[in-house]
Amino acid sequence: MNTPTVLVTGATGTIGRDLVPALLARGVTVRAMIRDAGRPVPGAENVVADLTNPASVTAALHGVDAAFLNSPSAPDAAELQIRFADLARDTGVQQLVLLSQYAARADSPVRFLRWHAEVEGHVAGLGLNHTVLRPNLYLQALLGLAGTIARGFLTAPIGTAAVSAIDTRDIADAAAAVLTTPGHHGRIYTLTGPRAMTHDQIAEALSTATGRHITFHDASADRFTAALTGVLPPWQLAGLVEDYAHYRRGEAAEVHTSVPDLTGRPARDLTDFARDHATAFTPALNKA
Numbered sequence: 258m259n260t261p262t263v264l265v266t267g268a269t270g271t272i273g274r275d276l277v278p279a280l281l282a283r284g285v286t287v288r289a290m291i292r293d294a295g296r297p298v299p300g301a302e303n304v305v306a307d308l309t310n311p312a313s314v315t316a317a318l319h320g321v322d323a324a325f326l327n328s329p330s331a332p333d334a335a336e337l338q339i340r341f342a343d344l345a346r347d348t349g350v351q352q353l354v355l356l357s358q359y360a361a362r363a364d365s366p367v368r369f370l371r372w373h374a375e376v377e378g379h380v381a382g383l384g385l386n387h388t389v390l391r392p393n394l395y396l397q398a399l400l401g402l403a404g405t406i407a408r409g410f411l412t413a414p415i416g417t418a419a420v421s422a423i424d425t426r427d428i429a430d431a432a433a434a435v436l437t438t439p440g441h442h443g444r445i446y447t448l449t450g451p452r453a454m455t456h457d458q459i460a461e462a463l464s465t466a467t468g469r470h471i472t473f474h475d476a477s478a479d480r481f482t483a484a485l486t487g488v489l490p491p492w493q494l495a496g497l498v499e500d501y502a503h504y505r506r507g508e509a510a511e512v513h514t515s516v517p518d519l520t521g522r523p524a525r526d527l528t529d530f531a532r533d534h535a536t537a538f539t540p541a542l543n544k545a
């Protein structure tokens with residue numbers, strides 16, 4: 258019997274880099290969709306394609322059984338993902354697993370949650386075997402702040418609100434389970450860590466893991482915006498501010514059991530993340 262082939266988009270990204278080995282370990286053939294032929298993904302068939310180029314996407318989809326769809330938030334993200342999903346249906350792909358976000362809703366005040374909801378709604382109407390994964394805030398997003406954390410500061414406009422943030426390795430493992438076992442058609446899985454945590458608790462866990470004193474400082478949305486103006490594109494920055502306002506309102510604190518239900522083991526805790534990434538948050542060892 259032929260092993261199924263799964264196309265992984267964003268194969269070099271936060272989820273994809275762990276999803277590819279997780280799928281390989283489950284015995285499927287992985288086709289990694291990459292943009293740069295010079296950076297192939299080890300262990301996978303590599304295909305060069307760009308979501309903005311439909312002909313390249315059709316070629317990448319040709320002959321695959323299932324596809325994992327994930328791309329960065331951008332003003333045209335919904336359009337690009339909807340076109341990818343249409344092309345997947347047209348090329349006869351049997352199964353589509355969509356990476357969305359916790360609390361995706363068409364009427365959300367958070368633009369990222371609105372575009373994800375738009376894609377979810379479209380995919381649900383295609384008649385494909387499809388599954389939606391809605392992960393909460395990524396713990397790995399802290400790696401983007403590693404430079405300042407290594408200097409002892411964690412700053413965000415979130416106050417004392419708790420968020421059930423998730424380790425992205427668990428998102429990859431959950432996606433691998435959905436892509437390789439039956440029974441997930443039409444399901445929406447909200448993926449969270451095993452507990453909700455405040456940013457004070459995150460700073461405490463990073464302090465313990467690094468043996469250094471790291472403190473959390475709350476920031477107003479205005480100060481946060483001023484600090485990142487010119488660093489992030491305006492659309493992205495405005496979306497991030499909306500995301501944090503949603504966290505601050507306590508709207509992302511529910512704990513769900515989808516990770517253990519899908520993977521058969523507990524979700525990784527904040528302490529696991531902090532221990533495994535301690536060098537990134539330690540001066541001299543940190544390169545950011």
Ligand SMILES: NC(=O)c1ccc[n+]([C@@H]2O[C@H](COP(=O)([O-])OP(=O)(O)OC[C@H]3O[C@@H](n4cnc5c(N)ncnc54)[C@H](OP(=O)(O)O)[C@@H]3O)[C@@H](O)[C@H]2O)c1
Pocket residue numbers: 266267268269270271272273291292293306307308309327328329330356357358359369392393394395396398
């Ligand atoms: N960050 C969070 O806390 C969080 C929480 C929940 C949900 N999410 C969702 O996670 C998703 C991914 O976010 P992320 O920032 O972590 O990004 P990411 O998955 O790391 O995405 C980057 C990947 O997408 C590829 N890519 C970028 N533009 C592409 C294009 N035009 N065509 C094909 N591939 C392209 C990149 O390829 P190259 O290597 O060629 O650049 C890279 O592999 C977003 O939808 C976001 O809403 C994020």
